[in-house]
Amino acid sequence: MGGDVKADRLDRVSRATYHHGALREELITASIALIESDGIGAVSLRRVAREAGVSPGAPYHHFEDRAALLNAVAARGYAALLEEARAAHAAAGSPVEAIGAMVETYVRFSRAHPAYAQLMYRPELSEPAKDPATEALAQAAIQLLTETVLACQASGGAPAGDPAPLVTMIWSICAGLAMLSVDGPLEQMTAARGSTIPELTGQVSALLQVMLVGSAA
Amino acid sequence: MGGDVKADRLDRVSRATYHHGALREELITASIALIESDGIGAVSLRRVAREAGVSPGAPYHHFEDRAALLNAVAARGYAALLEEARAAHAAAGSPVEAIGAMVETYVRFSRAHPAYAQLMYRPELSEPAKDPATEALAQAAIQLLTETVLACQASGGAPAGDPAPLVTMIWSICAGLAMLSVDGPLEQMTAARGSTIPELTGQVSALLQVMLVGSAA
DNA sequence: GGTCCAATCTAAACGGTGTTCAGAATCTAA
DNA sequence: TTAGATTCTGAACACCGTTTAGATTGGACC
Structure with missing residues (x-):
């Protein structure tokens, strides 16, 4: 409030106990x-x-600064997303289907929890040097995806070779699709086509699977 | 500075003319x-x-509020990016190569102009309801991509059918890849593999082209 | 029980921010 | 030259993040 001469106005509502507790x-x-x-x-x-x-x-x-608080919120989002991705992965019938399911899960989660989504894809908001927990979660997500890609390649459901480009590409699709669907542009595009985002997401997922299998030979 | 009793400190450096001019x-x-x-x-x-x-x-x-200023900056970025994308498109030998070139251009641009990139992929920073100019630019970019996809399909370089899922997928790859390469996570991943982002981007682009052609049949 | 320490919370302060507004300075058109 | 529109200043208001000294409390040890 700056160097106001009179004190800041009442900033809180009274509470029974001095200590908050949680x-x-x-x-x-x-x-x-x-x-x-x-x-x-x-x-x-x-x-x-x-x-x-x-x-x-x-x-x-409880938090070093504002960024640390936002970081804690984002970490919660990462954990929840990873859990859903794992469930989708486990429920899928094949590695290729698992990839499609993960893409759709990514988008569905971002749309269901816009609060998390707004934070997770914007590291500069929850700066400084993500805490180790968040880092571990991200690492686990990448590993899950990498394993799935390897399984795809092993079963002839994806082009052989270094999995890194494939992992990067799928990761980008997830992040990009989630971002575009949360931020607006996709909403507008689907509306113009008389379609919906879940629909379009499903089509993208299906297309991705087709392209993976089709180019495996 | 709040209701300070004494006035704000000198906020500007003196200038010869009262009016700034530009x-x-x-x-x-x-x-x-x-x-x-x-x-x-x-x-x-x-x-x-x-x-x-x-x-x-x-x-x-000159600007309604802070968001409007950031919006103007972002619009400049969109225009520059579209121009580079058009150049890449024109220089490509085939529609499929054009798609790969556009992906790489997207990432290269974002890395070369982090100032623009930080704004362009974060519409909530340059809110309210993007000005029409920006909207037109985005529309032009989508159209360029759509035309390229249609050309791909016509020449047997991409799976036939509704181009929308393909456009969305490529768009997502561009946005996701650019975002991940600017925000850090990709940097870290490539470093761990003894690689670089341009290298990885090139591989992703090549893979995308392979997958497009491979699944066209 | 009492005592002492660490953790928690309050209140006040500092400097920064976006935005508004009255009025001064200047440009432009008649 | 004058009138009106534009641009800029300076002050103000209500916020913001963060730091600090001091009050309050919980828990561990006696």
Whole structure:
């Protein structure tokens, strides 16, 4: 509030106990709620603190800074996404189908949890040097995808050779498709065609599988 | 600065003329320079104004708000990218090669102009309801890609049928690859493999072409 | 029980931000 | 030359992230 002469106005609502008890958790859930209702721009540390009925300085006992809080939220998103991807992978009948299922899962998740999506694909918002937990999650996701690609190649469901380009390509499709479907442009395109995003996503997934199998020979 | 009792400190450096003359342009270039040197977080309207030697209120005669300024910068990026994509398209020997070239161009551009890239793939930073010029550029880019895909299909270089899924997939690869290569994760992956991003991008592009042709039958 | 320490929270402050507004300075057209 | 529109200034308002000293509390040890 700057060098105001009079003090900051009342920043919190009164609470029965001096100690909050589970502030860290409530800060995270309040952030998610705020992103979901008013967009990521509405998430200020002060506002989150207000929402939790706590003074502006309190969050600093649980998070180093604003970025760390957003990081924690993003980490939660990564964990949930990885879980869903694993489930989709397990439910698929073949490695090729698993790849298609993972792409669709990626998009479905991003659309179902826009709050997470807005954070996860924008590392500069949850800077500085992602915490190790997030890093481990990302690593696990890449590994899951790499294993699936290898299985595809082994079963003749994908072009042979170095799996890295294939992994990168599929990863890009996931990230790009999720981003475009959350940010708007795809919405607009499907609407113009009298289609829907889930529909288009399914078609992209099917096409990808066709192309994988078709070029395996 | 809040309701400080004493006035804000000097916010601008003196200038010979009262009117700036080309403020709108200088605000845009100053923004680009700022993003390039200190990241997008460093771009505040006040700082840009200071950089241009102008008071904090002056930019509001040229841009409705901060988002509008960022939007103008992003529009410039879109225009430059479209131009490069068109050049790559024209230089390619076949429609399939053109698609590969466009993917590589997309990534190269994003890496060469991180300032633009940081804005272009994050519409929520340059909100509200993109101006018509930007919209037209995006539309032109989609059309260019769609035409190329149709040419591919006509020449037996891509699976036949509705071009929309193919367009969406390629678009996603471009956006995803560009995003991942700018934001870090790809950098890290290539480094671990003793490779580079341009190299990997080239491999992805080549793989995409192989898959397109291979699954055309 | 009491004592002491570490963790938590408050209140105030500092400097920064976006945005608005009245009024001064200047350009433009008549 | 004058009138009106444009551009810019300077001050103000309400926010923001972050730091700090000091109050309050929980838990461990006696």
